[in-house]
Amino acid sequence: MDTLVVGGLLLLALMLLLSGGVWIAMTLAICGxxxxxxxxxxxxxxxxxxxxxxxxxxxELAALPLFIWMGExxxxSRLSEDMFEGLRPWLNRVPGRLMHTTILGCGIFGSVSGSSAATCATISKVALPELLKRGYSEQLALGSLATAGTLGILIPPSITMVVYAVAADASIIRIFLAGFLPGLLLMVLFSGYIVWWSLRNPDQVPAADPPTxxxxxxxxxxxxxxxxxxxxxxxxxxxxxxxxxTECAAYGVLGALVMAGWSKSLTWASFWEGLMGATRSSCMIMFILAGAAFLTKTMAFTGIPRVLAEWVTAQQFSPYALIAMLTVIYLVLGTALDGISMIVLTSAVVLPMIQKAGFDLIWFGIFIVLLVEIAEVTPPVGFNLFVLQNMTGKDSTVIARAAIPFFACLVVCIVLVTLFPQIVTIVPDLVMGKEK
Incomplete structure (x- = not known):
């Protein structure tokens, strides 16, 4: 049977199983x-x-459950409350004032949690009531929290980056280093929009606090x-x-335990809840990776990736045309799948294409993480939308509409790192030298 026909049948089986509610890991294994x-x-x-x-x-994969546990x-702990109090006095005179705490808080907490959902939930729990109590725009607050929460997977250490590094057989350290500048760029874009909105709507921004x-x-x-x-x-x-x-993740867990104990917010109950939450999340992700590995092996036996790579070569797509095509595909997938599933579902097919087109796998890792960030705020399966829906009682479509301007900032960031790939590669190249 023709290889592309086999690929079409497997894709059909995949979609039927997913639409039928079968677990993603089981779906991957069954198709394999x-x-x-x-x-x-x-x-x-x-x-x-x-x-x-x-x-x-x-x-390398042992880092995954440890980073998840650190975030849990x-x-x-009281880390988020402490961060809010530490940032608040410095933002009093900046246009948008305390609204920037959502961006800075998510950036700082995301750098130690590695999880988009945990970052969104933690900062929202502290910042949202405070912002609404002081009279800030609810729509702007919801939109900024939904999208800034995604910084948890872009600013290292990141669970999604670990998954991609394992799938692509790439250096975890290089991918971690590559995430710093794009993460800072995205924070600047988010805060820039808040400044612009605040200058256009001064009547909707509360008066400044007394000078500190x-x-x-x-x-x-x-x-x-x-x-x-x-x-x-x-x-x-x-x-x-x-x-x-992996060793850094272990140090991170130890540091998180020390910090939680020092702040007197660590109890046996919270310790056990965090351990069980990390166990559940880690088992889910590893089960998905196992199913994806089996499907990847099936792809190799059937020759589907090779045929697709040859097809892309025959079409003579320019590098930017290939990236544009993949962007559309990932945006469509993001409406139905979470980020980790998107990576493991497509890596077997997409990575050979990317290498054939001459793209750097580290750069593509950050590119795909940015697309996963968009998936986190794309209905109907936007994890951050669900987090805020549960915390505020607002419908996920209302939150998605509030996030549209910040969604545009994500798109701008993707365009910039595509046009100027040095934004991604310069830090790992400077620190570790260029890959040979």
């Missing part, structure tokens, strides 16, 4: 088994067991010290080569 059982001469049973073992028996610990002395600002900034030290420590030991990403 169908492909090997009916369209190859290999043994699907033996390959299933080997794929499940090989995909999870990875030292910080999520249940410089000494008081410094005193309140002390609340940022524990989080800042944890970030700097994790990044420093990575850059210095003193520890692997």
């Amino acid at each position: 088994w169908i492909g090997q059982a009916f369209f190859t001469n290999t043994s699907p049973g033996a390959n299933l067991f080997s794929s499940f073992w090989e995909s999870n028996a990875s030292w 610990i910080l999520f249940r 002395t410089f000494a008081e600002k410094i005193r309140r900034s002390g609340n940022l010290i524990p989080c800042t030290l944890l970030i700097l420590f994790i990044v420093w030991v990575l850059i210095a080569g003193w520890a692997t990403a």
Whole structure:
């Protein structure tokens, strides 16, 4: 049977199973088994067991549950309240004032949590009631929180980056380093829109708080010290080569436990809840990766990626045309799938195309993370929309409409890193040298 016909049948099976509510991991494994059982001469049973073992028996992947656990610990501590108090006095005279705490708070917390949903939930829990109480625009607050929460997966350490690095067999450290400048760029774009909106709507911005002395600002900034030290420590030991990403994740967990204990917000109940939350999330992600590994092996046996790569070559797509086509595909997938599922579902097919077109896999990793950020705020399956819906009682479509201007900022960021890939590659190249 023609290879592309086989690919079409597997895609049809995939869509039918997903639309029927079958778990994503099971869907991937079932499609992999169908492909090997009916369209190859290999043994699907033996390959299933080997794929499940090989995909999870990875030292690099051990960083995943540790980073998730670190985020769970910080999520249940007083870190977010401390960050809000530390940032508030410095923003009093900036157009938009305390509205910027949503951006800065998500950026700082995202750098230690690694999770978009945890970042959105934590900062929303503290910032949203405070902003509404002071009379700030609810629509602007909801839109900024929904999109700024996605910084949790762009500013390292990031769970999504770890998953991509494993799927692409790329350096976790290089991808972590590559996320810093795009993350800062996105924060600037978000805050820039808030400034622009505030200058156009001065009547909807509350009056400034009474002036705060410089000494008081410094005193309140002390609340940022524990989080800042944890970030700097994790990044420093990575850059210095003193520890692997997995070892840094372990240090991050230890640091988070120390911080939570120091703030007296760590109890046996919160410790157990965080551990169980990390276990559930890690098992779900690893199960998805295992199913994707089996499907990837099926793709290799059937030759679908090779045929698709040859087809792309035959079409003579320019690099930008290929990126534009992939962008549309990922935006469509983002309406129905979460980010990690998007990566593991498409890596077997997309990565050979990207390499064939001459793109850097580290750059593409950041590019795809930005597309995943868009998926987090795209109805109907936008995780951050669900988080805010549960916290505010607002319909997810209302939140999605509020996020449209910030959604546009995400698109601008994607365009900029595509036109100027040095935004992504300059930091890892400077720190670790160019890859040969």
